[in-house]
Amino acid sequence: MKKVLVLWVLLLAGLALAQTTVRVGVLLPISTVAGKAALNGVQLGVEQVNAGGKVKIELVVVDDGNTPATAVPALTKLMTVDRVDIVIGGLASGVTFALSGPVKQYQPLFLCIGAASSVVEQAFSDYGRFFHYHPWDYHNVAAALEFFKYLYENGARRVAILYEDGPFGSAGIQTYRAQLQNQGYTVQAEPFKTGSGNFTAILTRFKAFRPDILYWIGYDVDALPIAAQTRQVGLEPKLIYGAPPAWPVGFEKNRLSNDVAGMTAWLPSVANNESRRFVNLYRRKFGEVTDEYMAPMGYVIALSLGRAVEAASSADKDRIATELAKVQMDTPFGPLSFKPSDTGRTRFQGFNQSIWLQFQYLEGSRRPVFPANRAARPLRYPGNY
């Protein structure tokens, strides 16, 4: 009996020696949908990494409150009290920008999950330990423009843009307008306040313009009112195309969602092995399927970090960073590897416009319709609104 115990202890000690342990800070707005999904994804990924046995990641999770006044002290606490060397976080652009100061001060390896604004790219341009996974806003614009080019080939000529007047909606609006006009479109753009639920007046204004495409850049709260009120004022566009970061729960069951198109980085129905694997693992752990692409994004960050730590077989942040820069792996979004960003401002950019796909709500679910190589169904154009 005693012998067995001693053997066990030796075995465990041996395992512990072979195992590299790192503490990782997670700084996310956990009371928002996207932040919660991201956290779930990170935790799921870490579970996978730890199950492999060679690397042990310990998470210290802190709420960034979605505001700089909370996020800055929270990062400080991670760095000085919890003494982590690696931080996963930076979902909202404004918050991430505010973090740029303390990040440079404490010099962690910063794995950035969101923050698409190129203002953030400038803020981190001289920081060498910054790994940005999410595409930048110019990637998002490029992906949407490709879709618009395709629509132009299908006869669309006039675009009405509804954009929310916060940073999310307004950031790319000038670029959009100019680029769409370059493509040959006539454009009319109107701002709105997200969550107001009242679009009839603006949509009535658009009526005289007779748009082929109603393109809205806003949030999930605007989805149903826009779909309903477009019909109610009799706007009759040929396509309602939206780009919110998330869609409302249950929208697909509502008949008003039919034919509405949107852009996302990932759908649970995406047909690649990593995506299927992720969906299964997620369902097993959380008992549901998530639609939020921030969940697989968090998962990918955790997995890639696990690989880098294993390759470095050290908890040193710079050795891990060196290995992370070399990581090449398949993910639910497609292949991941780090390259300098298109503007050359940051050195380690993970994904680009190629992860975006266009989908359409068809018969109660979202189906990829563009680009052609990833489409499950042809785009219904003109749609019926």
Place this chain on the structure above:
Amino acid sequence: MELLLQTLINGILAAGLYALVASGLALAVGVVGIVNFAHGEFSMIGAFVSYLLFVGAGIDPILSLGLAAVVLFVVGALTYYGLIRPVLAAPELNQMLLTFGLSVALQNLALLLFGADTRVLFTPYQGATLALGGVSFGLPPFAAFVLSVGLLVGLYAFLGRTRLGFAVRAVAQNRLAPGLLGIETQRIYLLAFGLSAALAGMAGVMLSVMLYTSPTVGFAYTLKAFAIIVMAGLGNLRGVIPAAIVLALAEALVSTYVPGGGGWVEAVFFLVIFLALTWRSWRTR
């Protein structure tokens, strides 16, 4: 011409939802003298009642209207009994902080229970459209407008025609020194606060149909509802619908006729309030 007509209709119908949220608030301020920051959270509870009944039991939101009113009446009465009654004698600011605390607690309790997700229902009539000549408008906003007019007319009738109504008005006009509050007065406060919450609940059901359901759904309209009842004159129920219509029309006209006007809607809404308040204050004296 047709555009103008359509714009006017858009504005007037948008006023329906504003007035619906504002009416309950006006009742609480007018009769009990309480500025209830948690009014929006009462609406949020109404929206969740509607959503959960729909998803869980397949009950149509139209039927939930009555149920939500009953549930929220009880919530309102309990709130009055447990929280408001003890502070009736306290300064107005204390009452405000109390209802603010309630608002924070309820909103975050909902967040804990249901998550931050935006949820939508699916009924056959959410996109239903009525067309008359060249103008068209949605059935749900129209229903919300009719509902709020109906409820307010019913409320006037109750206050003006019934014995209990007289008592309510008497109490409202003559807030006795709270130490001397009679049992009768207490009961009327309870009734008024319960009714106020019930109105919020019904507004919440309409929100769940026309917009969405989430822990923060109450907030957007409550801020504007506050502004509306202040513009109408605190406690003046009759002023609620006219004030809502003026403001909603201002919003609609700006959005439709001014390029980029959608971004100025909030500013115009509050500018009208500001001008109305200051103009009135300088005129009367």
Place this chain on the structure above:
Amino acid sequence: MILVGGVLLLALLLPGLPLGEWRAFVLDTAQFAFLISGLALAWDLLARTGQLSLAHGAFFGLGAYSAALLAPGLGTLPALLLGGAVAALFSLLLGLSTLRLQGMYFAIATLAFSEVIRTLVLKAQFTGGSIGLPVQPAFAGAYPLGGYYLAVAVLAICAMVSLLLGRSRLHYAMAATRQGEAVARVLGVSVVRVKLLAFMISAFLAGLAGGVYAMKTLFLTPYDAFGLGRAVEALVIPIFGGLYTTAGPLLGGLIVVSLETWLRLRIGEGYLVVYGLILILTILFLPKGLMGLLARRKGGRHA
């Protein structure tokens, strides 16, 4: 007085205390707590005339934006002062037009003012609009503790002004105005002057706090800088701590922020439920706020 001095002394000495690994976190949190407490003190000054303002978020924001825009050209301190001055100027305009409004009418008028200002900042080009405005750290980052001590200074100035006003003749004029303008006039108080003066001092201090806030967060957006949440916080804290006092908003601010931070670290998800409940219980059992509790301890003296 002793309490206020003690808090300020502690604030000054805090960076030197042996806080161990928590030092940086405590300093960061304290800096935001000082600024919010300063804002609360400023709000309370106006409240002493009986005016309930929801514009203090806007004054904070105006100070923040002005200081952020002026700092690169003028240097940190002049920019901060000018930020306060800009806020005071706007408060003069607002105060003149709302002189005759009281209670909720005044509150909603000030709310309307905030919303209009926010939209203007959102639409303007030179403010960075909705994208936001990057801000330089205080003194261009030359002193690591520069921002911290600026926040301490703001808090000290707010507390001093609050204390001095509490002992001046103006104090009685303000109290009289609060209790009834007609009576105040009979007593020979120039109600208009008192209200405008209180409004401008109050807005100046709020703007000052906003400027230091900007230099700490390094990034401003209209929805953050002019958020209604901050206006509400400015009123929650004095009520929680004790209205019309100096120690009330000061302690209230430090306790509310610490409580919120502690709950967030302790409970995580859903901590705001507890926060809301604490506010409710405070009102139910401490109608005069924390100062009421202290006064009771001292034997029922009036707070």
